[in-house]
Every structure is written in structure tokens, then in C-alpha cells.
Amino acid sequence: MTVPMHTHAPLDLVRDRLIGLAASLPAPLRPAAHALLARSxxxxxxxxxxxxxxxxxxxxxxxxxxAAMVELVHVASLLHDDVIDKAASRRGGPSAHVLAGSEQAVLAGLAVFALAGMEAADLGPGVARATSQAIAAIASGELLDVERAFNTALPIEDYVALVGAKTGLLFQLGCRLGACLALAPAEQVGSVARFGQALGVSFQILDDCLEMNPDHQTGKPTQTDHTLGLFGAPTLYALHADAGGKLARLLMSPAFAPDDMIAVRALVAERGGIDAADQLAQQWHDQAMAALDTLPAGPAKDDLTDIAAALMPGS
Structure with missing residues (x-):
């Protein structure tokens, strides 16, 4: 997915800022963090x-x-995600724990979180408070993600709440902080926050759908979620429609291996899981677009509309 943006120069400055911040980390932790920050x-x-x-x-x-600070929070969460998920790759290269070991990756994640906190503090108490609240909520979401492992009966509503507490919340944070720095009216801040939350949920559902496509190229780890019992929207929908229990038995088998994903994808498609998840993603995307209705016409609304359109295939 190619995401257009009319502010290319600031985005280049964000990349430069990230590289500079990575260089400020303690030397033993730089390689693990730089592995992700350099592949932005x-x-x-x-x-x-x-x-x-x-x-x-x-x-x-x-x-x-x-903007760099928000990406630091995201990168820190990825460093920890990949350790928990035992992911071998991220963003087209080896994951940090493969390069530097799990202990170094976890410590690097903590250091990047701390670096984000220092940046947030420099930007003012409002930014620091919002960022701290987001980090705490993301950590809680990570715990919920671990606790729901191998739950083949997880309600879709619980799944949506989970991705909303992770992906949705970080999208929301970026939107909220941008609007606040622009000194936008409170109603506009609320509108873009709702937009970011809904867009993040839609984005994560679509990301789950991509895992059902063996040919997708996203730079994210593949096949690890199902091995760890972390089922996305397509699989959960298919499990709820799995009257004979064939899919559940396959996923819960002690002998389940990445090669079994071929059969999983076929069963998920047969039981309508991909179509149902696509529809759910569209519903959340529609909610995101509706949140923009109250924004005034202008470059901000245009940019957000372009970003959202690029994330929804066929939109």
C-alpha cells in the first residue's frame, strides 16, 4: 500500500530525527533499535x-x-512484539532479537520507550500525559493479546477492543497530538482522534486479512500469529462458522506447524472468514471517514482522506 503525503520535506526530517535519536541510545542497545529505526x-x-x-x-x-516521538513508541512496541511472537523478520530484514538476542531486544525496547518519554516531556506536559497514557494502554493491550492465545471462541467484539487498544490507540495519538500542536479547536481534535482510532482498527483488520494471502509482501512477520494461537479477524469469523470443528482442531493440534497455514487459509476462505473480515474493515473505515465530515475543507482534511483511501483497497 503506497500512502501519499503532501508534506514530504517534514517526513524526511522525521526520518533524520529518528536516526539521530537512535544514535543517542546507550551503545550496547543501538544495534537492536537501529535495526528497526533505519528501516522506517x-x-x-x-x-x-x-x-x-x-x-x-x-x-x-x-x-x-x-512525529518522531510517536514512531519511537511504535518501534518500541514492535521490538517487544517480535520477542513475544518469536518473529524472525520485520520490515524486510531480520528482527532485532534475531540480530542481537532477546535480552538485548527487550532492553532496547525499554530504552526506546524511555527515549520517547523524554521527547514527550520536552514537548510539554500535555504531550507527555497523552503519550504516557497511550504507552500504558498499549502495554495492557499486549497483555490481553497474550492472555487470549488459543482462544478459538474469542468474540469478535473482544478482538476489536484488543486491536483498538493497540493499533487504534497509536493512530489516535498521532492524530490528537498533531491537532493539538496546531492549536485546533477541541471539536476538531475530537474528530481527528475518532478518525485515527477507527482507521487504526480498520488497518489492523486488513493486515490480518493479508496474512491469508501467501503472496503478500508487507514487511511484517508471517505465519507466527497462528502458531502462537493469536487469531485475527478472518480466522475468528471462520471459527465461529466452523460447525464441524475442523478448523479449530487443526489450529489446536500440538503438531500444528507453519506449513499447515495452507490448509488454514483454505478453511478460512471456505467458511467466509475473509469476506466477513473485509466487511468489518470497511465498516471501521467508513466510521473513520465519517469522523472527518466535521473538519473544514483544507490540506489537513485532504491529507487524511488520501491516507485513509490508500489503506483501503479499491477505495
Whole structure:
């Protein structure tokens, strides 16, 4: 998915800022953190922040620093995710724990979280408070993710709440901070926060759908979630429609291996899981777009509309 953005120069500055911040980490932890920060991915969360900052006259340096800070939170969470998930790759390269070991990756994640906290504190108490609350909620979401492992009866509503507490919340943070730095009115801050939350949920559901496509190229780990019993929206929908229990027995088998994903994908498709998840993603995408209705016409609304459209295939 190619995400357009009209603020290319600030985005380049965000990348530069991230590399500079990585260099400030303690030397033993730099390799693990740099493995992800140097492969900056789509920078979706900074893009959202930069877009929302166009609601007013945000100060350029603060905006770039805030955008980099939000990405630091995301990278720190990925460092820990990959250790928990035992993921071998991330963003087209070896994951940090493969390169440096699990202990170094966990410590690097803590250091990056701390670095984000220092950046947030420099940006003011409001930014620091919002960032701290987001980090705490993300940690809680990670715990819920571990606790739901191998739950073949997990309600879709619980899954949505889980991804909302992780992906959705970080999208929301970027949107909220961008609007606040632009000194946007409270109702506009609320609108973009709702937009970010809904878009994040839609994005995660679509990401789960991509795992059902063996040919997808996203840079994220593949096949590890099902091995660990972490089932996304398509699989959960299929499990709820799995009257004979064939899919559940396959997923719960002690002998389940990555090669079994071929059979899993076929069963999920047969039971309508992919179509149902696509529809759910569209519903959340529609909610995101509806949240923009109250925004004034202008560059911020245009950028957010472009970003959202690029994330929804066929939109």
C-alpha cells in the first residue's frame, strides 16, 4: 500500500530525527533499535500527525519532534512484539532479537520507550500525559493479546477492543497530538482522534486479512500469529462458522506447524472468514471517514482522506 503525503520535506526530517535519536541510545542497545529505526517503513503514525498539524499553524520543529516521538513508541512496541511472537523478520530484514538476542531486544525496547518519554516531556506536559497514557494502554493491550492465545471462541467484539487498544490507540495519538500542536479547536481534535482510532482498527483488520494471502509482501512477520494461537479477524469469523470443528482442531493440534497455514487459509476462505473480515474493515473505515465530515475543507482534511483511501483497497 503506497500512502501519499503532501508534506514530504517534514517526513524526511522525521526520518533524520529518528536516526539521530537512535544514535543517542546507550551503545550496547543501538544495534537492536537501529535495526528497526533505519528501516522506517511507511511511517503511518508520523504521517497522520503531520497531516493533522495542518489544521493550524503548528510550529515546525515541535511537529517533527512529535512525529518522531510517536514512531519511537511504535518501534518500541514492535521490538517487544517480535520477542513475544518469536518473529524472525520485520520490515524486510531480520528482527532485532534475531540480530542481537532477546535480552538485548527487550532492553532496547525499554530504552526506546524511555527515549520517547523524554521527547514527550520536552514537548510539554500535555504531550507527555497523552503519550504516557497511550504507552500504558498499549502495554495492557499486549497483555490481553497474550492472555487470549488459543482462544478459538474469542468474540469478535473482544478482538476489536484488543486491536483498538493497540493499533487504534497509536493512530489516535498521532492524530490528537498533531491537532493539538496546531492549536485546533477541541471539536476538531475530537474528530481527528475518532478518525485515527477507527482507521487504526480498520488497518489492523486488513493486515490480518493479508496474512491469508501467501503472496503478500508487507514487511511484517508471517505465519507466527497462528502458531502462537493469536487469531485475527478472518480466522475468528471462520471459527465461529466452523460447525464441524475442523478448523479449530487443526489450529489446536500440538503438531500444528507453519506449513499447515495452507490448509488454514483454505478453511478460512471456505467458511467466509475473509469476506466477513473485509466487511468489518470497511465498516471501521467508513466510521473513520465519517469522523472527518466535521473538519473544514483544507490540506489537513485532504491529507487524511488520501491516507485513509490508500489503506483501503479499491477505495
Amino acid at each position: 517503513g511507511k511511517l503511518l503514525r508520523p504521517r497522520l500527525l503531520l497531516a493533522c498539524s495542518r489544521l493550524g499553524a503548528a510550529e515546525a520543529d515541535q511537529t517533527v519532534r512529535a
